[in-house]
Amino acid sequence: MINPIHNEENKMSSWGNTDTVASVPKYLSEADADKAYFVDTTEAAVASNKAKGLGAGWNTYSTYTDTNGKTRHKAELLVAMGTAVGTSGDVGAIIISSADMTTGAEYTIVTAGTSDYSAVGAANNDVGVTFTATGTAAGTGTVRPTEDDVVADS
Numbered sequence: 001m002i003n004p005i006h007n008e009e010n011k012m013s014s015w016g017n018t019d020t021v022a023s024v025p026k027y028l029s030e031a032d033a034d035k036a037y038f039v040d041t042t043e044a045a046v047a048s049n050k051a052k053g054l055g056a057g058w059n060t061y062s063t064y065t066d067t068n069g070k071t072r073h074k075a076e077l078l079v080a081m082g083t084a085v086g087t088s089g090d091v092g093a094i095i096i097s098s099a100d101m102t103t104g105a106e107y108t109i110v111t112a113g114t115s116d117y118s119a120v121g122a123a124n125n126d127v128g129v130t131f132t133a134t135g136t137a138a139g140t141g142t143v144r145p146t147e148d149d150v151v152a153d154s
Contacts, residue, residue, distance in 0.1 A: 015058055017083045021096075021145075025058055025078055034105070035060045036078070040088040057081035096145065098137035106132050107143035115141030 016023025019038040028036060037059050043049055044056035053075030054061060061075045098115040101107060109117055112125040115137040122131035130146060 015079050017081050017087065018089045020089060028060075028078075032060055034102070035062050037061050038083075038088060040083050040085045042085045055080060056083065096143060098139055098141040098143055101133040101136050101143060103133055103135055106130060106146045108146055110142045110144050111140075113140030113142065115139030117141065117143075 014027060015025040019040070023038065024033050024036045037054070039049060039054050039056055039059055041056045044054065052061065052073045055075075055077040057077060058079040058081070059075055059077050061073070063071055063073055066072050098113070098117070098120075101120070108130045109122065109125065109127050112127060115125070116139065117125050117129070117131065117137055119135075120131075120137045121134040122129050125141075
């Protein structure tokens with residue numbers, strides 16, 4: 001019997017140690033992957049991240065309102081890692097094509113190019129505008145996901 005983990009066709013690891021979409025743990029559902037955040041060791045030491053329950057490594061994080069109207073934080077450390085900020089990178093550095101946006105995710109326009117962001121949720125096509133995507137935009141523009149705003153950088 002072939003062990004699927006060590007199969008020659010399965011050389012990719014189950015997660016990475018960089019703050020990029022490609023490094024998100026592979027076993028997560030799409031919904032959980034949208035709530036996955038990478039926290040480097042410097043970010044893990046920030047008091048506001050500790051208060052949210054975030055640890056160094058891959059976490060899922062969400063907030064909800066309890067029956068008393070209070071905002072609660074739900075964090076789960078999935079993969080503990082001691083990765084330094086210099087190695088991990090930062091999601092703010094990720095730039096994707098406007099055609100690769102996910103509906104419902106928040107983005108900031110990096111380059112407008114020939115993309116019409118106003119047709120997919122943005123107030124206008126100006127660089128620096130943050131918006132929630134209602135779809136994908138054809139064209140040559142690029143955006144930066146803002147999903148990592150939940151993690152305070154040092």
